[in-house]
Amino acid sequence: DKVAKFTNQKLNVKIIxxxxxxxxxxxxxxxxxxxxxxxxxxxxxxxxxxxxxxMAKGGVEAGPNAVxxxxxxxxxxxxxxxxxxxxxxxxPGFQKVAMKYWKTGFGEMYRSFSKAAFTKALQKLLPxxxxxxxxxxxxxxxxxxxxxxxxxxxxxxIVENEFAINVCNAPSPAATSSLSIGDHVSDLIMKHF
Ligand SMILES: Cc1cc2nc3c(=O)[nH]c(=O)nc-3n(C[C@H](O)[C@H](O)[C@H](O)COP(=O)(O)OP(=O)(O)OC[C@H]3O[C@@H](n4cnc5c(N)ncnc54)[C@H](O)[C@@H]3O)c2cc1C
Numbered sequence: 001d002k003v004a005k006f007t008n009q010k011l012n013v014k015i016i017x018x019x020x021x022x023x024x025x026x027x028x029x030x031x032x033x034x035x036x037x038x039x040x041x042x043x044x045x046x047x048x049x050x051x052x053x054x055m056a057k058g059g060v061e062a063g064p065n066a067v068x069x070x071x072x073x074x075x076x077x078x079x080x081x082x083x084x085x086x087x088x089x090x091x092p093g094f095q096k097v098a099m100k101y102w103k104t105g106f107g108e109m110y111r112s113f114s115k116a117a118f119t120k121a122l123q124k125l126l127p128x129x130x131x132x133x134x135x136x137x138x139x140x141x142x143x144x145x146x147x148x149x150x151x152x153x154x155x156x157x158i159v160e161n162e163f164a165i166n167v168c169n170a171p172s173p174a175a176t177s178s179l180s181i182g183d184h185v186s187d188l189i190m191k192h193f
Pocket of ligand 1 (some may be wrong): 139
């Protein structure tokens with residue numbers, strides 16, 4: 001959003017960082033997961049909810065949750081940048097989302113600090129999994145575009161003009177779709193320049 005603003009003063013979206021934290025299954029329990037295990041998505045949110053993912057290089061990830069990151073590159077709970085945090089909190093669109101979904105937000109925060117609560121969420125998909133089967137995993141930060149009216153944009157958002165083409169929202173499954181997004185952006189480049 002910051003780079004896009006250089007060439008598009010009227011940009012109506014702000015990036016709100018949402019961290020997704022993972023556990024990983026211990027080696028002994030990896031055999032419980034033979035395929036991807038995903039929940040049915042809630043259409044109100046661009047985040048899917050915790051799931052189990054078999055990784056290409058081996059191992060099984062369990063997660064992620066979705067908590068407001070207090071910094072754009074806030075990969076750890078302790079990462080805080082007051083200026084970036086106040087930018088998120090003061091954005092009218094974020095305030096509307098927070099008012100509407102504060103219960104869900106607090107639930108996610110709680111799961112971030114309580115392994116027992118995280119495990120309970122995972123048990124909805126895989127009842128056999130217990131706290132001791134889970135080892136700490138990594139974290140990622142979603143650069144989630146939020147419009148002024150309180151919409152968490154759940155589709156790709158590509159803003160184009162005669163100066164630049166900016167990918168302003170690339171939520172999941174943007175990794176899966178990355179080659180198609182690349183094709184699309186290169187078509188736009190041919191069209192504009
Ligand atoms: C928790 C989480 C779960 C997700 N789940 C899914 C999923 O299940 N399926 C899916 O399809 N997508 C998923 N996504 C989304 C997907 O990961 C992203 O949309 C995708 O990775 C975006 O690709 P990108 O190339 O734009 O950015 P990135 O993949 O972030 O790549 C940017 C690269 O640029 C590098 N870089 C940054 N700054 C510099 C610099 N100054 N100099 C040099 N290099 C630099 C970074 O190190 C990085 O390697 C998920 C994302 C998160 C955070």
